[in-house]
Structures are given as structure tokens and as C-alpha cells.
Amino acid sequence: MDLAQDVQLEMFRAMLLSRRLDERAWVLHRQGKIAFHISGIGHEAAQVGAVFAIRRGYDWVSPYYRDLAILLAVGMTPAEFVMGMMGKRGDPTSGGRQMPSHWSLKRANVISHSAPVATQSPHATGIGLAIKLRGDDRVVLTTVGEGATSQGEWYEAVNFAAVLQVPVVFVVQNNMYAISETPDMQMAIKSVAEKACGLGVPGISVDGTDVFAVYRACQEAVDRARQGGGPSLIEARTYRMTPHSSDDDDRTYRSREEVEEHKKSDPVLVAKRQLEERAILTEKAYAEMDAQIKAEVEEAVRQAEQAPYPEAEEALHPVYAEEIRLAEASHA
Amino acid sequence: MPEMTLIEAIRQGMDEELERDKDVFIIGEDVGKRGGVFRATMGLFEKYGPQRVIDSPLAELGIVGTGIGAALYGMRPICEIQFADFIYPAFNQIVNEAAKMCYRSNGDWTVPMTIRAPYGGGIGGGLYHSQSVEASFTHIPGLKVVVPSNPRDAKGLLKSAVRDPNPVLYFEPKKGYRLIKGEVPEGEYTVPIGPAQVSRPGKDLSVFAYGMMHYYTLQAAEKVAAEGIDAEVVDLRTLYPVDRETILASVRKTGKALIVHEDNLTGGYGAEVAATIAEWGFQDLDAPVRRLAAPDVPGVPFSHPMQDWFMPNPDKIAAAIRDLASF
Numbered sequence: 001m002d003l004a005q006d007v008q009l010e011m012f013r014a015m016l017l018s019r020r021l022d023e024r025a026w027v028l029h030r031q032g033k034i035a036f037h038i039s040g041i042g043h044e045a046a047q048v049g050a051v052f053a054i055r056r057g058y059d060w061v062s063p064y065y066r067d068l069a070i071l072l073a074v075g076m077t078p079a080e081f082v083m084g085m086m087g088k089r090g091d092p093t094s095g096g097r098q099m100p101s102h103w104s105l106k107r108a109n110v111i112s113h114s115a116p117v118a119t120q121s122p123h124a125t126g127i128g129l130a131i132k133l134r135g136d137d138r139v140v141l142t143t144v145g146e147g148a149t150s151q152g153e154w155y156e157a158v159n160f161a162a163v164l165q166v167p168v169v170f171v172v173q174n175n176m177y178a179i180s181e182t183p184d185m186q187m188a189i190k191s192v193a194e195k196a197c198g199l200g201v202p203g204i205s206v207d208g209t210d211v212f213a214v215y216r217a218c219q220e221a222v223d224r225a226r227q228g229g230g231p232s233l234i235e236a237r238t239y240r241m242t243p244h245s246s247d248d249d250d251r252t253y254r255s256r257e258e259v260e261e262h263k264k265s266d267p268v269l270v271a272k273r274q275l276e277e278r279a280i281l282t283e284k285a286y287a288e289m290d291a292q293i294k295a296e297v298e299e300a301v302r303q304a305e306q307a308p309y310p311e312a313e314e315a316l317h318p319v320y321a322e323e324i325r326l327a328e329a330s331h332a
Numbered sequence: 333m334p335e336m337t338l339i340e341a342i343r344q345g346m347d348e349e350l351e352r353d354k355d356v357f358i359i360g361e362d363v364g365k366r367g368g369v370f371r372a373t374m375g376l377f378e379k380y381g382p383q384r385v386i387d388s389p390l391a392e393l394g395i396v397g398t399g400i401g402a403a404l405y406g407m408r409p410i411c412e413i414q415f416a417d418f419i420y421p422a423f424n425q426i427v428n429e430a431a432k433m434c435y436r437s438n439g440d441w442t443v444p445m446t447i448r449a450p451y452g453g454g455i456g457g458g459l460y461h462s463q464s465v466e467a468s469f470t471h472i473p474g475l476k477v478v479v480p481s482n483p484r485d486a487k488g489l490l491k492s493a494v495r496d497p498n499p500v501l502y503f504e505p506k507k508g509y510r511l512i513k514g515e516v517p518e519g520e521y522t523v524p525i526g527p528a529q530v531s532r533p534g535k536d537l538s539v540f541a542y543g544m545m546h547y548y549t550l551q552a553a554e555k556v557a558a559e560g561i562d563a564e565v566v567d568l569r570t571l572y573p574v575d576r577e578t579i580l581a582s583v584r585k586t587g588k589a590l591i592v593h594e595d596n597l598t599g600g601y602g603a604e605v606a607a608t609i610a611e612w613g614f615q616d617l618d619a620p621v622r623r624l625a626a627p628d629v630p631g632v633p634f635s636h637p638m639q640d641w642f643m644p645n646p647d648k649i650a651a652a653i654r655d656l657a658s659f
Contacts (some may be wrong), residue, residue, distance in 0.1 A: 062401075094436050094437055097435065097436055102436075104436075104437045104440055104441065106440035111404050111441060112437035112441050114432065116428060119424065119425065121397075122393065122394055122396075122397020122425065123397060123401035123404060123429070124401060125394075125397070125398050126398040126400055126404070126409075127401040127404060129386075129398055129401065129402050130401065130404075133357060133383055134405075152393065156391045156393050156394035156397065157397065157398075159391070160388065163389055164398075317435075317439075318434055318439040319434065319435050320474065320476075320497075320498050321434055321444075321497035322497070323439075
């Protein structure tokens, strides 16, 4: 492993923070303190592996709704996340306009996305085109689930990127479920990576529960993109360990035994074992890290609960760019 | 002032914006070497190169979605949709993405993008090369919708669209590309997005139109003028946001209103103008508000007799003016 030990630990901590915050969101939902949660549990390795391969805060990200770990890794604070969950004014994605986990973080070059899947994929291609036209050396990381690769928007995005040879890394987090639908209901091929052949881009499928395997695959793709080698497609195979969202009941379409079986390859546990085997992490250090993270999460919840809601009239703006100052004035 | 055709004015507007701002680029089907199927971008590929005038794959969603991404990065894309009829594959990107970006990100992200599309019938284009699609977009907060009717406005509005910090749909009356000629000021100027314009002052009734129908309405107004009817013609120019003040001021003056468009009647843009007058100008009215529009059939038929039946024209508009004037 060519990654420095402190970077490996930082990656693990990013995964664990995302996990603990995500778990806390489910508790907040059960407590009736938030109305909705869409989870990234089981995706932490795919996300942290991908986002650590880019220059965070310099490169651009066009994410999808499960990307909590990516957002935290580029600098969204836990309190900001919880404010988004609660529809508080301090929600940095939308000031409480969007449903939770519909990301945007301008200061970290994370663009805003919507709910219909793969709509953000062409935006990644366009950002890549702009980077190329300006002669910048940035790359774009964009993510979707495997279900979104059924969308025409996703195909058009990858095809445009391939034809225009722009610096975009398309990461598909294949978690085996699009709500209730399994991959065989989405595609007549075994791996999303096979789609790369028909689009003329390098495609690779990696174990998405292994953060370092994802990192290596993404690093190669990011380097290629930055050097003018064009886009790549990376499938990170993982498992959605929770229902689709807090409004879903996954017992209607999959067995408890299946879910329990996949918990053995929980990406957080896989990474913990890897670091222990490499003598980078001890049980004691893990316990300390976990306690610190849990305290951080509780502090974030406390801050978010105390934060104000937007005033109803703030909903009037900003429809047009000319109104942005009006919106800011009403915040003041 | 030099006289030029509508399409020459549009081309000159793009040329000057490409020259002025290196962040401006054109992307669309056949816009490069071919210079566009209507020749709107003729010569621009040769002048600015393949980096600024980009032939895209044949996919409208991809054109608009790529444009949005580039705009988020700070570029000023001009996306060409070859025919307005083909804009619907990109509908989701326009309505759910471009239009909502500023609002949904609380102003963090904006989409300074122009989407050009030739619209309208009367050119033997059948159902899928003739549509007027404006009403599908004048319902969408976050968009601006512009339809020029003459070369001067076409150039000035195009330049304003490119410089606007929001997504602007710019619909070009393609039947008028070479038919409509007019003087265009020399040197730098813009026409602001927003205000409608009284293009022919009159006192007997107001006719509201835009694009090709505005051109026909001016002809109709001349016909009825010879019969002693003094029609005021208002070129709406910007359909969204709506210039309610200019509409209401004209009705206040004349007391009668006719709206003309070549989109079909029901739910068309005329309904919004009529509602505006009914809601805020009711006390000024001396007659019911009238609409002259295409019939409620799914599209413009190809065969000439049927196409002519579908399309409003100067004679039909003149008849509608006479009818309203006699109320």
C-alpha cells in the first residue's frame, strides 16, 4: 500500500464519521425529529475511496444522494448535515429548500443535484468540458447508483464525455438494489463496467467494500483524466445495508438472512481489519476514535437542534440570479 | 443603419458575443463545419475554431445538460436545438435542472446559459419541424423566454440572453429567418429582456403578438388601417417574465384586446395575457378579450391545404381585428 499511514487512518476516520452520523440520522427519524433519511450505510468505502483520489476542494464533484461520506470528506460539517436533515436555514445545500441529502457545497466545488437519477451526470460532463476549454487541470468526480445507469441521461453524459475527451471519472456505486429492483432487472449484463465497452471509455469493476481497492482504481482514472486521457467508468460493488430510505420497508423484497450475510463484508469492518493487520490501528485507538466521533455527532445534533428555521417568506427567493442579494438580505 | 435579415442579425449577435467574451461558446448539432442547418452559425467555426463552436453528438438532453455543467463552472454556453420540436428530450434538464438550480441551491449555483431554437410552422415541416413550444416553458419560474420578431431585437435580445445570469430560452421564428428584414443599429447595443414594446401605436384596439405572428399582425394592421381601423400592435418579445404593465397600459388606452399566436389555443400563451387583462384590466375593457391561435390539433400537418388551415396569417388576423373592432 503506497498510501501514508496517516492518510489511511484519515480515510478510515472519514468512513467511521459518515457511518456514525448516518446511524444517528436513523435514530433522529425514529425519534420523530426528522421527516426523512436516505442512507449511505454500506457505501462508505466506495465513497471515501473515490473522494480521496481527487484533490478535495480543488477538483469538482457532481454527487448523488447517498454520498454523505463524500460530502463530509470535502468539508461539510456534521452540524451542517443535520441542519439539512431538519430543514434549518443553515443547511448549506439549499437553505432548507431541498429534501435532505440532495447535496450542494459551493465552497468545495460540489454542485447541486436533484432527485431524478442521473440528471447530474451530464453536468459533470459539462464541467469537464469547461475545464478543458479553460485549460485548467481539474477533474470531475461524479457518482450514481447502478439503477441510474439505465437512464438515457447517464448514457448521453458518458458518451458526450468520451467523444469530447473531458476529464470526468464516472463512479457507479452498485449496491445491488434500486429500491426493490436487483441489477438483473436493470441490465442484461453482469457488471456495470461492461457498459464502458460500448461507450469507448476504460471501465473497471472493483470491490466497493474495500476502500483501498476503490482508491487505487479511482486514482488511476483521476490521473488519466488530469493528464488529458479522458473519462473513465468505475463500478464499485457494494451492498445497501439499509432500506432505500426511511419510507421504504425492505422486508417486502429481501430476506433478513441476505442482509445479515452482507454485514460480514461491512466496509467499515473491512477497513478496520485491514488497518489492524497493517498495525496502523489498535483496538484501543479505534475505541478512542469512535468515542470522539460519537461526541462530535452529538454536538452536531445539539447545534442543529438549536439552529433557526428559515422564515416562511424566504421561500420567495432566489428564483433568478438577480434576487440572490434579496435572499441574502432576508438572512441578515 | 444597415438592413439585414433576421438570421443575419442572430448570427452577428453570436459573433460579437464570441468575440467579446472567451467564456462564450456554441454547442449543438451541425453548428460547426455545416454552420447549422439554417446557417445561423455560418462562418463562426472557421473564425473561432472547434473549441468555441462545438459539433455535439445527436442528443438534445446531452447538449443542454453539458451546457448546464459548463455554465456552473462559469462558462456562457449557447446551446442550439436544431428545431424547437426536438427540445422535449431536453425538457427534464431545462425544467428540473436549469430552471431550479438557483432556487434549489439558495443562490449558490446559477446557470448563465442561452438555448436557441427555431420554432414555428408554415415551412412545410409537418408535425416535428413546425412546433411552437413556448407555452411549455412560460409556466416555469427560473427560466426566461424570449421570442424576437425583427432583426434589431433579435440581435439585441440575443446579446442580452448570452449576458444574462439565468437560463434563457430564445425561440427564433424560422419562417422569418430570411423573410423578415430590417435595420440593425451599428455598433454595440443590447435590447433588455423583460419589456414588451408597442410597435404600432393605435387607438381602436390592442393586438398582442410575438415572433412570426407579430410580423403578420403588422401587415394585418396596415390592411385594416385602410378601412379606418386604427390597431395598436404590441410586440411581447419577452414572454417570461411577463411584462404586465405594457399589456395593461395598452388595454387602458384602447379598451379592446386580441392576442395572436401560432401555438394552439388551449393553455397557450394567450391564456396568460387574457388572464392578466381579466384580472387587472377588467374595468378598462369595452369588449371580450379575443384570441386568434392555431386549432387544438397535435401539430402542424405537412400537406399544404392542411398546413394553411392550421396557420394564422395576415388575412385571418385582419378578419379577427375587424370582428373585434365592430363589437
